[in-house]
Amino acid sequence: MTWQDIVAYCHDNPDEAAAVLSDLYNEEISVVDRLNEFYEFFRHLTTREENDRPPGSLLRAATALSLYAFPDRHITFQYRRMNNFFSEYSTLDSLDTGFNARQYHEVAVACRDLLSKIKDRTGDATMIDVQTLIYIADDT
Numbered sequence: 001m002t003w004q005d006i007v008a009y010c011h012d013n014p015d016e017a018a019a020v021l022s023d024l025y026n027e028e029i030s031v032v033d034r035l036n037e038f039y040e041f042f043r044h045l046t047t048r049e050e051n052d053r054p055p056g057s058l059l060r061a062a063t064a065l066s067l068y069a070f071p072d073r074h075i076t077f078q079y080r081r082m083n084n085f086f087s088e089y090s091t092l093d094s095l096d097t098g099f100n101a102r103q104y105h106e107v108a109v110a111c112r113d114l115l116s117k118i119k120d121r122t123g124d125a126t127m128i129d130v131q132t133l134i135y136i137a138d139d140t
Contacts, residue, residue, distance in 0.1 A: 009045060024062060031104070033101075063076050073108070073127065074108060074127060111134075
């Protein structure tokens with residue numbers, strides 16, 4: 001599954017895709033419900049015979065779109081990096097693999113707390129800065 005697969009499916013199903021994407025950006029709907037709706041709409045892309053991506057790749061795609069729209073509230077969830085970061089720098093043992101919208105919500109809340117601490121020291125930051133910190137920590 002690639003971004004091109006998502007875009008192609010949206011082109012083939014414009015009305016349904018518009019509704020799903022509109023809901024993804026509707027902050028009045030719980031993030032868990034929005035992510036689960038995104039998953040239900042696109043999950044067949046991860047179960048095709050030629051696919052080599054796990055269902056969790058849809059979580060990464062949906063959360064990346066959310067980060068672009070709401071850089072003060074959302075973070076792109078990449079399992080390996082998030083698991084490494086939270087295992088190293090928190091009391092969390094490990095994260096679950098796969099598409100888990102509730103777990104994303106918990107990670108996003110923890111990242112917002114981290115964002116608050118960064119803002120206290122720098123005066124200005126977004127979740128993109130938190131994302132960068134997680135990536136740098138994982139790369140070291």
